[in-house]
Amino acid sequence: MSNALKEYLVSVQNNVEKALDSRLPRASILPVKLHQAMRYSALDGGKRMRPMLTYCTGKLLEIPDEILDGPACAVELIHVYSLIHDDLPAMDDDDLRRGKATCHIAFDEATAILTGDALQALAFEILANDPTINIDPNQRLKMITTLTKASGSVGMVGGQAIDLESVGTKLTLPELENMHIHKTGALIRASVNMAALAKPDLDPVIAKKLDHYAKCIGLSFQVKDDILDEESDTATLGKTQGKDQDNNKPTYPALLGLSGAKEKAHELHEQAIDCLSSFGSEANLLRDLSLYIIQRNH
Numbered sequence: 195m196s197n198a199l200k201e202y203l204v205s206v207q208n209n210v211e212k213a214l215d216s217r218l219p220r221a222s223i224l225p226v227k228l229h230q231a232m233r234y235s236a237l238d239g240g241k242r243m244r245p246m247l248t249y250c251t252g253k254l255l256e257i258p259d260e261i262l263d264g265p266a267c268a269v270e271l272i273h274v275y276s277l278i279h280d281d282l283p284a285m286d287d288d289d290l291r292r293g294k295a296t297c298h299i300a301f302d303e304a305t306a307i308l309t310g311d312a313l314q315a316l317a318f319e320i321l322a323n324d325p326t327i328n329i330d331p332n333q334r335l336k337m338i339t340t341l342t343k344a345s346g347s348v349g350m351v352g353g354q355a356i357d358l359e360s361v362g363t364k365l366t367l368p369e370l371e372n373m374h375i376h377k378t379g380a381l382i383r384a385s386v387n388m389a390a391l392a393k394p395d396l397d398p399v400i401a402k403k404l405d406h407y408a409k410c411i412g413l414s415f416q417v418k419d420d421i422l423d424e425e426s427d428t429a430t431l432g433k434t435q436g437k438d439q440d441n442n443k444p445t446y447p448a449l450l451g452l453s454g455a456k457e458k459a460h461e462l463h464e465q466a467i468d469c470l471s472s473f474g475s476e477a478n479l480l481r482d483l484s485l486y487i488i489q490r491n492h
Contacts, residue, residue: 195489199482203246210245210270211237213263217320231301231309232316236274239292243415243487244269244385250479251389251404255396264324265337265388271317272345273381275310280354282306317341329392337388344384353377357443365444371413373444378419379412400472407469411484414462418488420445421455459488 195203214236219229245266252262281288281296282303289299298306321327321338343349353376360373386408390401424447446455466484470477 195486196478196482199479199486202250202479203242206246206249207242209249209259209263210242210266213267214270217267217316217324227301227305228308228312231297231305232312234300235278235297235309236271236313239294240270240274241490241492242270244273244381246483247382247385247408247411247480248389250483251386252392253479254473254477255389255393257389257392260326261328261392262389264320264327265341265392266385267324268317268320268341269381269385269388271313271320272341272350275313275317276350276354276381278306278310278313285354285358314345327392330394333391333394336391340387340391341384344380349376349380349384350378353380360444362442363444365449367449370444370446370449374413374416375409378416379409382412382415383408403469403472407466407480407484410462410466410469411487414459414466414484415487417446417455417459417462418490420447421452421459422490422492423447424452463488 215233218233218236221230221233223229248262248266248269249259251257252259277291278297280286281291282298289296291297294300296306297309301309318338318341321334321341327334327337345351347355353373356373357377360369365373383405386404387401390396390404423445446458449455450458463484467481470481
């Protein structure tokens with residue numbers, strides 16, 4: 195990771211923590227247990243990769259950070275809700291996430307379900323009402339639509355459904371990519387596209403290039419996750435290592451082998467970089483982020 199990206203990532207993580215803290219209900223407000231669980235799950239953890247993409251895209255397009263605080267929080271809250279539900283016994287049945295007990299272990303299963311529901315609702319409340327999103331109402335509506343589609347049956351939730359249906363089966367490469375374009379890639383694309391929507395006069399050609407960049411890194415992110423599930427360890431990952439293999443889930447290493455999966459991640463990185471070829475140094479954060487995604491160790 196470049197020094198510039200490292201410093202910026204730390205600043206984004208700190209900013210997102212503060213922004214989420216100010217937008218989440220206080221733990222003392224009724225229902226106390228639910229609000230405690232929401233704060234437990236959303237605060238103090240995670241790479242904040244999706245908000246990072248929102249802010250990095252904003253830097254490229256010269257959009258003030260304060261306009262993007264709301265969209266960055268919204269996409270992170272959707273991501274956290276998805277993790278809570280993914281970890282439930284009916285889904286992946288995991289007990290460790292971001293280095294601490296999963297929500298249903300720390301609280302209980304019913305509270306975890308409600309926590310995910312509440313975080314999802316809060317994400318859209320922020321996009322609809324947050325006064326810091328100082329943009330044209332039509333663009334705000336487009337942001338809401340973008341995150342709605344990315345979150346639902348034609349996006350993340352649909353990808354999770356395909357994932358559950360694919361346990362114990364051997365998918366083709368196009369089938370595996372289709373699953374992850376939905377499950378992982380949809381929110382990553384929304385992270386970039388919502389920032390682009392904050393600039394209403396953006397050239398459609400540039401918007402399309404940024405969307406394709408996001409599609410590429412969304413896939414490379416999942417490829418690297420699959421590699422780490424085999425090569426890393428639980429302490430480093432902050433979640434149970436080897437879970438996908440134990441559950442007989444289709445993964446890139448299972449289909450392509452470890453070396454083939456690493457080559458695939460590199461190819462996707464090169465495609466992402468190519469999408470930014472028309473930009474100068476102002477796109478370096480996005481370039482560095484793509485490289486970081488395939489070189490990270492957790």
